[in-house]
Amino acid sequence: MRGSVLVGIAAVALVCGVGTARAQAAPAASAETDAAEDGGTVSGATQSGSDEPLATIVVTATRTETRLDETTTTVTVIDRAEIEQRHAETVVELLRDVPDVDVVQNGSRGTNTELFLRGADADQTLVLIDGVEVNSVTLGAFDFSSLTTDNVERIEVLRGAGGTLYGSQAIGGVINVITRAGGGAPHGSVLGEGGNGSTGHGAVSSAGQMGRLRYSVAGAYLDTQGFHAHNDDYRNGTASLRLDYDVAEHATARLFFRYANADVGLINSNNFLAAPDPNARQSDELYLIKGEWEQELIPDLELRVAGSFAHSDEHFNDPPDAAETSDTRSTITGGIVTSEIQLNHYWKQLMITTAGIEFEERSANIRSLTVDPAFTFNDHFDESRRNVAGYFQEQLRLLDGALLGVGGVRVDGNQEFGTAVSPSGSVSYALPIPGVRLKAGYAEGFRAPTFNELFFPNFGNPNLGAETSREYSVGVVDTAWQRRATSELALFDRVTHDLIEGQPQPDGSFQAENVGTVHVRGVEIAPRVLVWRDPDVTIGASYARLFRVDTPPLLRRPKHRGGVTVNVAGRDLLRPRTHYDVNLNLRVVGDRQDVNPAAGFAFDENPAYTKVDLAASYTLEGMFPRGGDLTLFAKVENLLDARYDEALGFRAPPINFLAGLRAAF
Template structure:
């Protein structure tokens, strides 16, 4: 079950039973000789057959074979996930995991949280598939690992990495509505360094999002979209167990849409939304001894939009999210422990005058997971101190039993909460009334 309470952050609890029958360890396990390594479910590299969570992994090979053109469409092919969109390519869209709304699940890129602090959602429509190496989907409450808003689950996107001899890749295509899609990149790596740079450009004339001519918002023009994007990853390993690296993803796009002005005059205007999505981070992963690995990560993400009616700018809105985390993985005689601290600062700016424009979240979290013969166990506890709402504690516990290499049953319980967005707290209601 899920619930929210106001005015403090809401809470949710989910109980997953045996589901009436056993289920596969991972959707892809039967097709692979080895179970994939998954990070999102425990925040530690763990084989899928040792997890007690409902996790799916989408590999680069599956992305190529899927035939989908957008990230939302690709995700909607997974069990328990649906998506909504307001129109054609690049328009506002959201992903629904297990019935939770789009602002009740979180999105990570290479460990960095992204999204708008005003709407509470991430701009999935602006993340090109060509930039993605793999996707991990964690279903169910995960605030005990990732904090506020992880009620429905977590989607973590890993951008392309390099390994082996230097490789060049390039592709281009042309399709319906005058669509062109081009990408080019280089990647490679040795025992000392690895690198990858990918760049892409998409342009489409698209179609008219409103077909009903009797609709007061009908505009006969096509609602096109263009996007330019870049990802880069570089890491160096000066010694065994020591790694320093940087991750980058930037996507800049513009989409046309039909009127949000509820009048015949407004329907004749050409409305455009320009949106910039960025995520940058630097990390240092160090094996301090045989049982202790430390990972320090610093980064920032940006979600910035500008709206135009013809040549007149109607609004600007921007979210900047500074993030820092220090995670310690400790191998114990039985299982592995997780101890971490996190700091997040969210700041909003733009044409809307919010009463409060920033907040900070300081977090402490711990966990333990283990595989003991056929038994699988995981426990997590997290404390979030939000400068607006005070403290919130979440926890989770799960147990699984491995009947065969391919079949396992598990029982899990977890709590989660959602923090109100800046729009829900401070957006001036009179502004909405004036625009109507």
């Protein structure tokens, strides 16, 4: 049954992409915002005197403002309109529907959540917030469980290697979460909602402009008892701030800040003993701050200087219980300090030259103590390392824009493993068919060893080198009828060498060594069609086929995955000053290999599943004396109450709902 559903999704994707590729995606609803290297523009506003929507601008693909339909690589943009249509509280809810993105959450809300992009390992995808790296310095992967959508303008996903511009960990791609830029008259919103599992969520936000200062600020708090009787609760507090100050006509100073604090009960911590854990808990704290200066030095020459600091604290506490006799406590502290200088020279309409220098220092401190009647482990280390990199990129626009090309190279000098060189090149060519462009690219990437792989007691190896990758990609994009439909087809082939894996040693321990190789290929299809006007009915679909050329199969990454999203938006004919929005999302994930904690962590098959989510809102306009809207909304996740595990042995949440009010003024 699930196999036939997957085939059906693929068929829908192909039909939408081929049969109706002459019709456009509904324009985004977000207003035009200030654009910078880490905060570009996504706009659904129209050109003055025209019904055509303004082009979507992205910054992650080239580190400069680039029209989405003129990128030579594969980029997905999730804008504010989609965030609000889905009523998504976390970023990862939205990333689940990006083609060839696999999300694995270890059970209930707030538990560790990792992401696999284009079949790459979780520690081979670089995650940025406003251009600031937030990947774990000890594990390499980023835990998405507590990254909320509060004050987020959009999410840009570069699918495919991005090492030329971003260095280590961008083998699978880059995810950049971009904060809203303020502007216009001061305005704000207040939100409150509740649901089953004793769940409550509140949020406030404000944005606007006062003289030369544009600002956006938001805060939110979420609390839930979860869906198990004990130790399944979760709390999250988040704050976000962005300031843009126009010092002069062509000079802007920016400040970005984000803070998140979370605490979660880990009822599944004992699942290898087939027993619930009544007292294991984890708390996490993340904050980042970034300052940026952008200035046009002379006509067509732009300077950007930035410095940032990201800090994380993780505390784990698991006292003894009836099933587990050990007492384990650990504290992990990590930090990344980055400074960079970037120059962009615009050669009229012909090309853009980008050059930059980046300095980075990482640090990690681990304290872990396990006490058991039979043994005691006391592990700790305190390490740091530096990396200096330079990058160069050339963007070419030839044949009056019919032929676009991007080429570049980056050289990283790392204190631990030496030098890594990451070249890349990609082209896009407009076919005689209006709106249809062919794409092709080649990129190399690398992943530097983490602190755990280098220094963790009885496992780390200070002689490790970097993992390296080579990726080829081709694709076709059709945006001819941008008011009715868009479609995209992409294929890629990537080989990664020198994978770091634990190898058995004569004394029975394991040590990290560069021994692995993995070869993966994939196909991605992503059409979107506006099938009806008044009300607007939009259907989007995605399908991804991923397979490993060599063996064994990839863990936690299915060969087939896909989904269909239907969105209906319109006005209430009986109440002219109202509008509604209904969003239905169906996702199908195929069988995949995993490790089974209840069977000694042996390899096992995790069955396929189908999940359906539903969200709806009804907005009353002009409800306050000075204007403003009141929105009633609700969403139901896992509408069909499917029983499934994203990570084998960690049961996903059952059917759950939230409903609430949002006042915008």
